[in-house]
Amino acid sequence: MPLSERQLVAFADKHATQITLDTSPRHLAGPGDARHVTHGLAAAGWRAISDPLCAEIVLRSPDLRHRLRFDPQSPSSAWWWLLAEPSDTEPGWYASFGEFVPAEVLATLADALVVPVPTELTSPLSVLDAAGWRVDGSGVAHSDPPGSKIERQPQDGSNTVAWHVDVRDGPSGLDNGKHLWHAYFHGHTPEHLVNAFITALTDTAPLQRGLFDRTATYGVTHGPSTVSPQQTVAMHTARIKALRAQARSLRGHQNRAASTSSNAANSRPAFRR
Template sequence: MKRTWQGWGPGEQAEQHYLVHPRGLAGGGDVRHISEFLRASGWRDHSKTGGPLAMESPDRTVRISYDPYVLPGGWTVHGAANGHGDEWSAHLGRQTPVEIVAGLTDALTRPCSAHAPNVWAPLQEQNWHTRFEGEHYTATSPDGTAWMQYHQGPGGEAMWWTGAKDSQGNGWTANFSPSTPMHLVQAFSAELANPDPVMRPRGRVPLSTQIRTWSVSVKPSQLSAWQQARITAARAATWARNSARTSRPRATARPYTPAGGARTRR
């Protein structure tokens, strides 16, 4: 028997949400945006019930935690030293929007691009203002609420400092250690500069005179479908990578060909 589409379900009520711009001032958001994607990408979840989020990469070289129960709290990403680079870490304030944090954490699940990373390229594409300030190089968003800064420490090490704040001082900051892989910092800057608004439920929109909001009605099944699409994409990418590793061709014996002539088929 052929089924017909019956809509979103009987009696489903739309809920009020808001699109928030700029995204840097949208507040932290739902941590599951990150954790569910990592879980679908094969990461281990070591979180304890009612405690901080704690996740570990499949190869056990990277750990991600989110702790909202301490001050200042927020995100910590720690990478172990390996044959390609030194130990590194990133610290992001608890009000860093999950969509921007995901720029970094999603990139941890993908192979590194062969192209040389350029942290400034995504910012310049969105018309951020760049300038030298002594030994610092800073990019600022067109509305002045967000920034990305590079400077060298006393020992010559490169430090990255970034964040977003409104005129009342509400916002967040983040920093990356000198040895943080540049392709991860670029992935973060791309989401920081992304001009698209992000969505927050009613009651979760920060009070700020420097954000714009648009009210939208969203059904729970729509939200679930959007979230599931992100998870499905993560699973598909993980499956493709694992399949590529396990399906490398085996070396097989070459057929014998007599010297001086080609084989003929009978």
């Protein structure tokens, strides 16, 4: 079922009435509202295929290749899974994310799935270096101050590279701090998706959280919000409209390309013996 106005109103009702705080750093801001992720994909034509009376949410893309699963009752450390089936031209891949991944960060990756791929790509390590992270020669980057580590992991038996994000909280930094959440990208995950996630994670702008939202217990800072609840709702609505328009434009382009290909095939002269 596509995203409805009733669902958008429910999002607006929650965010327009809560006391909002600017929360930073992002990796400690807590999960936030999962609808930042699910509303964007639904606006782009993804369909819910899960039981509506179950806490688990499963969305499937219009081309049936991609699936997103959110399971707040998961017995594992991964509450979010993004999976891509192999196609005739591309291998399959998956990515997983822990409970405390900020929904706004994950939404940036989800949006990158449904918009055109950037024409210019850069290495995730270059993105981290530009963000001021400490990148060593072994493909490991640390945030400054400590709290997050992103590691480049060559996969055995292939030329692909996986990426692992480890987020911890505590005065002792990564080694002894409390583990909060992880993100893992399989080696065949398109690099522009990894870049989208890392770019959003390393953004120094605070995230908006309600007064009683769950966040990490140490190292997180709160302050009066620079974004009003009404602005939060307006930005969400504008993003949804933009994704709908982009998805509609992309489908139109794909339909025209398929029609052109079909017409070209039909116009070929018949073979005569």
